Amino acid sequence: MHITLLEIDNFKSFGRKTKIPLETGFTVISGPNGSGKSNILDSILFALGITSARGLRAERLTDLINTGSNKNTAEVHVSFSDGTRITRRIKRTANGYYSYNYLNGRLCKQGDVLAFLANHGIKPQGYNIVMQGDVARIMEMSDFERRKIIDEIA
Amino acid sequence: MHITLLEIDNFKSFGRKTKIPLETGFTVISGPNGSGKSNILDSILFALGITSARGLRAERLTDLINTGSNKNTAEVHVSFSDGTRITRRIKRTANGYYSYNYLNGRLCKQGDVLAFLANHGIKPQGYNIVMQGDVARIMEMSDFERRKIIDEIA
Amino acid sequence: KREAFLSTYTAIDSNFKDIYGRLTRGWGKLVLEMPEDPFAGGLTFEVHPQDKDVRRLNMMSGGEKSLVTLAFIFSIQRHMPAPFYGLDEVDMHLDGSNVEGIAHMIRSLSETSQFIAISLRKPMIQGADRIIGVTIRPDKSTLVTGVKCNA
Amino acid sequence: KREAFLSTYTAIDSNFKDIYGRLTRGWGKLVLEMPEDPFAGGLTFEVHPQDKDVRRLNMMSGGEKSLVTLAFIFSIQRHMPAPFYGLDEVDMHLDGSNVEGIAHMIRSLSETSQFIAISLRKPMIQGADRIIGVTIRPDKSTLVTGVKCNA
Numbered sequence: 001m002h003i004t005l006l007e008i009d010n011f012k013s014f015g016r017k018t019k020i021p022l023e024t025g026f027t028v029i030s031g032p033n034g035s036g037k038s039n040i041l042d043s044i045l046f047a048l049g050i051t052s053a054r055g056l057r058a059e060r061l062t063d064l065i066n067t068g069s070n071k072n073t074a075e076v077h078v079s080f081s082d083g084t085r086i087t088r089r090i091k092r093t094a095n096g097y098y099s100y101n102y103l104n105g106r107l108c109k110q111g112d113v114l115a116f117l118a119n120h121g122i123k124p125q126g127y128n129i130v131m132q133g134d135v136a137r138i139m140e141m142s143d144f145e146r147r148k149i150i151d152e153i154a
Numbered sequence: 155m156h157i158t159l160l161e162i163d164n165f166k167s168f169g170r171k172t173k174i175p176l177e178t179g180f181t182v183i184s185g186p187n188g189s190g191k192s193n194i195l196d197s198i199l200f201a202l203g204i205t206s207a208r209g210l211r212a213e214r215l216t217d218l219i220n221t222g223s224n225k226n227t228a229e230v231h232v233s234f235s236d237g238t239r240i241t242r243r244i245k246r247t248a249n250g251y252y253s254y255n256y257l258n259g260r261l262c263k264q265g266d267v268l269a270f271l272a273n274h275g276i277k278p279q280g281y282n283i284v285m286q287g288d289v290a291r292i293m294e295m296s297d298f299e300r301r302k303i304i305d306e307i308a
Numbered sequence: 309k310r311e312a313f314l315s316t317y318t319a320i321d322s323n324f325k326d327i328y329g330r331l332t333r334g335w336g337k338l339v340l341e342m343p344e345d346p347f348a349g350g351l352t353f354e355v356h357p358q359d360k361d362v363r364r365l366n367m368m369s370g371g372e373k374s375l376v377t378l379a380f381i382f383s384i385q386r387h388m389p390a391p392f393y394g395l396d397e398v399d400m401h402l403d404g405s406n407v408e409g410i411a412h413m414i415r416s417l418s419e420t421s422q423f424i425a426i427s428l429r430k431p432m433i434q435g436a437d438r439i440i441g442v443t444i445r446p447d448k449s450t451l452v453t454g455v456k457c458n459a
Numbered sequence: 460k461r462e463a464f465l466s467t468y469t470a471i472d473s474n475f476k477d478i479y480g481r482l483t484r485g486w487g488k489l490v491l492e493m494p495e496d497p498f499a500g501g502l503t504f505e506v507h508p509q510d511k512d513v514r515r516l517n518m519m520s521g522g523e524k525s526l527v528t529l530a531f532i533f534s535i536q537r538h539m540p541a542p543f544y545g546l547d548e549v550d551m552h553l554d555g556s557n558v559e560g561i562a563h564m565i566r567s568l569s570e571t572s573q574f575i576a577i578s579l580r581k582p583m584i585q586g587a588d589r590i591i592g593v594t595i596r597p598d599k600s601t602l603v604t605g606v607k608c609n610a
C-alpha cells in the first residue's frame with residue numbers, strides 16, 4: 001500500500017489548495033529554505049493524527065491555519081492505494097478550535113483513523129517518518145535515552 | 155595579523171607530522187567525513203589554549219595523542235605573521251600527562267600565551283571560532299540562554 | 309518484559325550490522341552497557357567506520373556520528389515495516405559520497421515501500437525516481453511545481 | 460552592569476540589522492523580552508525572512524532559523540574583531556542559494572581578516588580564494604593535500 005494523493009488546503013504555508021499526486025518508489029522533494037517542504041510532511045502527520053501540535057512546530061493547532069488568507073479552517077486529505085481517503089479539518093472558533101476526522105468522507109473518531117493506520121503498520125510511536133533534526137537529536141542523546149527507544153518499540 | 159603556518163605532529167588523526175601553510179583571505183577546507191578537517195581547527199584551539207579537552211571532543215587531554223602511532227607526545231605549532239610562534243605539547247605519563255607551552259621556542263606559562271592572544275583580540279570566550287554544531291546549539295537555545303551570550307560579552 | 313526487550317534488541321542489532329556495514333567500508337554493532345540487566349544501563353555503538361579503531365561516539369566526526377545514527381534509524385524501520393516512509397533532510401552532515409550511499413540504500417528499499425525524502429543535496433536528488441519541486445509564490449504561499457522524472 | 464549590557468546589546472543589534480538584511484531578502488532585529496530589566500528576560504529575534512510575516516523562531520523552517528543564528532554569530536564577530544576566524548560547517552542547513560550568500564559575505568569580510576571555513580557544500584568551496592583538501596591515508600592518518608587556488 002502507498003499514498004496516492006495529498007490534498008493540502010490552507011494548512012501552514014499552503015495558502016492555496018494544492019494537489020500532490022504520489023507514486024511508489026523513491027520520490028525526492030527539494031526547493032529553497034522556507035518554501036514549504038517540511039510542511040508537506042507535517043500535513044501528512046496532521047491528517048493521520050500521529051503527532052501533537054508541538055511535533056508540527058506549532059504551539060496550538062490553530063497555528064496550523066494559514067495566516068495569509070482570511071479563512072478559519074485548514075484541511076488535509078490523504079488518499080491511499082487501497083482506495084481509503086483520510087481527511088482532517090480544523091476550524092478556529094471564538095475560544096479554541098474544532099478538529100474533525102473523516103474516513104472516506106464520513107465523520108469519524110480519531111481512534112477510527114488510528115485503528116486503520118495501525119492495521120497497516122503505521123503507529124504514532126513508529127519511526128517511519130524521520131523529521132528535520134531527528135538524526136541530530138538521536139545522535140546527541142545519552143546512552144540511557146537511546147536504550148529507551150528500544151524499550152518503547154518492544 | 156594572521157596565521158601563516160600550522161604544524162601538527164601526532165595530534166588526533168595527524169599520525170604524521172603535517173605542515174599547513176595559511177594565507178590571508180578566504181580559505182576553505184574540504185574532504186570526506188572523518189578525514190580530519192575539524193581536527194585542524196581543534197589543533198589551533200589546543201595550541202592557543204582557548205578550549206578545554208571537552209571542547210576538543212576528548213574526555214581527557216591524553217585522548218588527543220594519536221592512537222595509531224606508539225608515541226606518547228602530541229605537539230602543535232601555530233606561527234603568526236608578526237613572527238610569533240606558539241607551541242603546545244602534551245606528554246602522556248604513568249598517571250596523567252604534562253602540558254608544555256612555548257612562545258618562540260622558550261618554555262612559558264599558559265597565561266603568557268593567553269596574554270599575547272588577548273592583545274590581538276583572541277579570547278577564550280570569543281566567537282571567532284564557530285565549531286561544528288555551534289549554529290544548531292545556539293539555534294535551539296532558550297531565549298534566556300541566548301541573552302546570557304550578550305551578558306558574557308559585555 | 310526483559311524477554312520482549314531482548315528479542316527486539318537482537319533483531320535491531322542484526323539489522324544494524326547489515327545496514328551499517330553496507331553504508332560504510334567498515335562494520336559495527338549495538339552494545340548494551342549492562343547486558344545482564346539492560347534496564348540498568350544504556351545503549352551505545354561499537355563501530356569501525358572505514359575500518360578505523362573503535363572510538364566513543366562523541367569522539368567521532370560529525371559525519372561519522374550521523375551515519376551511525378542513520379543506520380540505527382534504518383535498522384528500526386526494517387524491524388517495523390510500514391507502507392511509506394518520510395525522511396526530512398537526513399543527509400545534512402554527510403559528505404557527497406556518503407549521501408550517494410544513502411540514496412543508493414533508499415533506492416533499493418523503495419522497491420517494496422514508498423519513500424518520500426526531502427533533501428537539498430545533489431546526490432540524493434539524482435538518486436531518486438522523481439523530483440517534486442517546492443518554491444514560494446510572490447504572495448508567500450507554497451507552490452508545488454511539476455514532478456520531474458529522473459534517470 | 461546594565462549600562463555595559465545595553466551598550467553591547469545595541470551594538471550587536473545594529474550589526475544584526477545590517478547583516479541579516481544582506482543575507483536574506485528581508486529584514487530583522489534583536490528583541491529583548493524585558494527591555495526595562497534585561498536580566499529578567501531572554502533575547503529573541505523579530506525577523507521577516509524574504510519579507511514574510513514575523514513568526515516565532517521555533518515556527519520557522521530549519522534553514523530560516525539557521526540563517527538567523529548565523530547572522531547573530533556574525534554580528535557578535537563584528538563586535539569583537541579578531542585576526543582570524545574559523546568556521547566549521549556553518550552552512551549545513553542552508554539551500555544552495557543561501558550558501559552562496561554566506562560565501563559572498565565571508566569573501567568581503569576576508570578582505571580585512573583571515574577566514575578558514577570547513578565546508579562540504581559546492582557554493583562555499585567555489586566562493587573561496589583557495590581550497591585545502593583533506594583525506595585519509597590507508598593507515599587511517601590524515602593527509603592534507605595541496606592547496607588549490609580558486610577563481
Ligand SMILES: Nc1ncnc2c1ncn2[C@@H]1O[C@H](COP(=O)(O)OP(=O)(O)OP(=O)(O)O)[C@@H](O)[C@H]1O
Nearest residue numbers: 012033034035036037038039065066067520521522
Ligand atoms: N500557519 C502558517 N501560515 C503561513 N505560513 C506558515 C504557517 N506556518 C508556517 N508557515 C511558514 O512555512 C515556512 C516553513 O516551511 P517549511 O518548514 O516547510 O520550509 P522548508 O521548505 O522545509 O525549509 P528548510 O529547507 O529551511 O527546512 C516558514 O517560512 C513559515 O513562516
Ligand SMILES: Nc1ncnc2c1ncn2[C@@H]1O[C@H](COP(=O)(O)OP(=O)(O)OP(=O)(O)O)[C@@H](O)[C@H]1O
Nearest residue numbers: 166167187188189190191192193220221369370371
Ligand atoms: N587521538 C586520536 N588518534 C587517532 N585518530 C583520532 C584521534 N582522535 C580523533 N581521531 C579520529 O579523527 C576522526 C575525526 O576527524 P574530524 O572530526 O576532523 O573529521 P572531519 O573531517 O571533520 O569529518 P566530518 O566531515 O564528518 O565532520 C575520527 O575518525 C576519529 O576517529
Ligand SMILES: [Mg+2]
Nearest residue numbers: 038132520521
Ligand atoms: Mg524543512
Ligand SMILES: [Mg+2]
Nearest residue numbers: 192286369370
Ligand atoms: Mg567535522
